[in-house]
Amino acid sequence: MNEVRVLTPVGMLGGGFPPETLTRGLELGADVIAVDGGSTDSGPHYLGSGIAKTAAAAVARDLRLLLRAAASAGIPLIIGSCGTSGTDSGVDWVAGITRDILAEEGLDLRVATIYSEQQAADLKDHLDGGRIHPLPPAAELDPATLESCRHIVAMMGHEPIVAALTGGADVILAGRATDTAVAAAFPLMKGMPAGPVWHAAKIVECGGQCTTDPRAGGVLATIDATGFTIEPLDPGNACTPTSVAAHMLYETVNPFSMREPAGTIVVTDATYRALDERRVRVEGSRFDLAEQYTVKLEGARITGYETMSFTAIRDPHILGQIDTWAALLRRMIGEWVSGTLGLAPEEYAFDVRLYGHNAVLDAIDPATGPPREVGVMLLVNAADQATATAIAKIANPLMLHLPTPDMKFLPSLAFATSPAETERGAAYEFVLNHVVDVDSATALFRLNLPEDTDA
Amino acid sequence: MPESPAPRTVADLSLEVRSKNAGPFWVTLEVFLRDAAGYAIVAEPTFLTPPVIARLYGVAADTVQIYRIAALHVVKISFPRPVVQGSLRDRDIHAGQHHVPLALLALPAPVTG
Numbered sequence: 001m002n003e004v005r006v007l008t009p010v011g012m013l014g015g016g017f018p019p020e021t022l023t024r025g026l027e028l029g030a031d032v033i034a035v036d037g038g039s040t041d042s043g044p045h046y047l048g049s050g051i052a053k054t055a056a057a058a059v060a061r062d063l064r065l066l067l068r069a070a071a072s073a074g075i076p077l078i079i080g081s082c083g084t085s086g087t088d089s090g091v092d093w094v095a096g097i098t099r100d101i102l103a104e105e106g107l108d109l110r111v112a113t114i115y116s117e118q119q120a121a122d123l124k125d126h127l128d129g130g131r132i133h134p135l136p137p138a139a140e141l142d143p144a145t146l147e148s149c150r151h152i153v154a155m156m157g158h159e160p161i162v163a164a165l166t167g168g169a170d171v172i173l174a175g176r177a178t179d180t181a182v183a184a185a186f187p188l189m190k191g192m193p194a195g196p197v198w199h200a201a202k203i204v205e206c207g208g209q210c211t212t213d214p215r216a217g218g219v220l221a222t223i224d225a226t227g228f229t230i231e232p233l234d235p236g237n238a239c240t241p242t243s244v245a246a247h248m249l250y251e252t253v254n255p256f257s258m259r260e261p262a263g264t265i266v267v268t269d270a271t272y273r274a275l276d277e278r279r280v281r282v283e284g285s286r287f288d289l290a291e292q293y294t295v296k297l298e299g300a301r302i303t304g305y306e307t308m309s310f311t312a313i314r315d316p317h318i319l320g321q322i323d324t325w326a327a328l329l330r331r332m333i334g335e336w337v338s339g340t341l342g343l344a345p346e347e348y349a350f351d352v353r354l355y356g357h358n359a360v361l362d363a364i365d366p367a368t369g370p371p372r373e374v375g376v377m378l379l380v381n382a383a384d385q386a387t388a389t390a391i392a393k394i395a396n397p398l399m400l401h402l403p404t405p406d407m408k409f410l411p412s413l414a415f416a417t418s419p420a421e422t423e424r425g426a427a428y429e430f431v432l433n434h435v436v437d438v439d440s441a442t443a444l445f446r447l448n449l450p451e452d453t454d455a
Numbered sequence: 456m457p458e459s460p461a462p463r464t465v466a467d468l469s470l471e472v473r474s475k476n477a478g479p480f481w482v483t484l485e486v487f488l489r490d491a492a493g494y495a496i497v498a499e500p501t502f503l504t505p506p507v508i509a510r511l512y513g514v515a516a517d518t519v520q521i522y523r524i525a526a527l528h529v530v531k532i533s534f535p536r537p538v539v540q541g542s543l544r545d546r547d548i549h550a551g552q553h554h555v556p557l558a559l560l561a562l563p564a565p566v567t568g
Contacts (some may be wrong), residue, residue, distance in 0.1 A: 040476075040478060040479050040540075041476055041549060042548065042549070043540055043541035043548050044479070044540065044541045045541065135480075136535070137480060137518065137535040138480070242527060245526065245527055246487075246527055246529070249483075249485050249524075249527075249529065249531055250475070251475050251476065251477050251478075251483065252477055252483065253477045253478075253481050253483060253520065253533040254520065254522070254533070255522055255524065255531055256522070298479075303542065303543070306543075349543055350543075351543050351544050351546075353546055359546055360546050360547055360552050361546075361547075361552070361553070361555060361556065362546065363513060364511065364512055364513055364556050365555075365556075366555065366556050366559045366560075367559075379543060381543045427541075427542075427543065428541065429539055429541060429542050430479040430480070430539065430540060430541070433478075433479070433480050
């Protein structure tokens with residue numbers, strides 16, 4: 001092959017795309033369809049719980065179109081980070097939806113799954129062997145942190161996906177993978193040079209984000225020996241040198257270099273040239289192989305259980321001294337919880353957020369002045385759900401009637417719902433920001449080839 | 456035509472000022488300036504410095520990274536997330552509204568012309 005065309009119709013499986021843009025990608029000669037199925041961007045809940053952010057119906061709608069397209073064109077379909085976080089349950093969830101669609105559509109495609117979930121005990125061996133290192137701003141890993149995680153995933157590079165492709169899979173459902181590995185696997189397998197492949201993979205990973213109209217569907221990248229060409233699938237949409245170059249900024253710390261398991265994408269010397277009004281040629285990208293192959297870990301643990309309550313204030317007198325009122329609320333919640341439940345401050349936590357005043361930016365908010373109305377959110381975190389809800393219920397009369405210190409009567413504030421309290425279940429936090437040194441790019445991942453799954 | 460008012464803030468010179476998570480442990484901000492003149496003002500090395508960003512965002516100056524990209528008229532700033540994503544005190548899960556202090560930052564001096 002002299003060139004490989006990677007079709008990415010959407011930035012996230014379940015995000016939705018115009019069906020005609022996928023058809024257009026096939027007409028342009030796509031060799032592979034690559035779609036990311038996940039992200040950490042919406043928070044630790046999805047990894048902690050192993051439940052996807054996307055609705056099953058939205059994933060099924062996208063998958064049906066993608067499976068039909070892969071079957072009709074006879075090209076592989078690669079989905080990475082299945083189920084948002086790439087847990088084993090996420091892979092199984094997408095695999096189940098895939099199986100149903102293949103049966104309904106009468107499609108005969110060979111499906112491979114790749115699992116990336118890790119056991120704390122195995123990782124502890126790596127830690128003891130000095131093979132786990134922190135990434136900034138993390139500290140050295142405490143073994144207890146591994147034990148505390150509900151789920152730990154490792155981010156695969158392209159190698160396990162290539163192993164699935166060479167194993168005969170038409171559809172590859174991968175657990176946690178780097179966003180780029182999903183799009184890089186097939187062109188690397190076909191011998192395309194690493195620099196253009198990885199840079200192209202980074203550019204396409206968010207679908208239409210690198211175009212002038214990100215809402216108009218995805219893109220096609222054509223990779224060859226000297227670089228790659230990128231174009232939108234929608235004929236009315238455009239890639240410009242600026243829109244493509246600017247995508248290296250998106251959700252990255254450093255816009256010029258990006259670490260992958262095998263090495264670093266370096267785009268410092270990359271050039272972006274308009275071929276016409278909607279296609280851009282990119283050359284000069286590098287991929288510097290690292291001395292040590294590293295696999296990044298992600299883990300989430302439960303921090304407690306949360307209950308939320310929400311009231312609102314419109315009275316201008318209280319709004320005129322809203323910070324004083326909120327300070328009084330915080331103090332009295334502490335006193336009442338101590339007096340009724342006997343809990344010390346370190347045995348629970350709560351946050352009072354003044355929406356309409358400074359909830360979003362708090363101390364760094366540049367604006368001043370009394371707000372017109374304020375929504376008061378109380379978010380309680382405690383060791384168990386019943387305690388969190390009890391604390392919120394103890395706060396309820398304060399959120400209904402608390403006056404400012406200078407008021408001679410009790411106001412009644414505006415609860416948004418009844419009951420005011422909503423139980424949010426377990427709350428999670430990301431706790432791993434570390435890499436593992438490995439000798440084998442596939443060792444941490446479990447591949448189930450079609451022969452196994454068909455049996 | 457009446458003259459448009461002199462730009463006062465970073466936002467006044469920008470097509471877009473945006474913020475976003477860069478993974479769960481970092482925040483990144485980008486200022487897309489309208490033109491080379493605006494870029495020259497905002498990218499001027501003494502204007503946006505790590506101490507200035509540290510003061511605006513309540514973070515340690517030695518953790519702030521600043522990238523000036525003339526070809527795109529972009530200044531990009533990254534620093535570790537001051538509040539862990541999704542934790543009890545995280546009020547902006549995607550860090551999508553954290554551009555505002557930077558956008559409203561006053562420019563170094565009145566700009567004429």
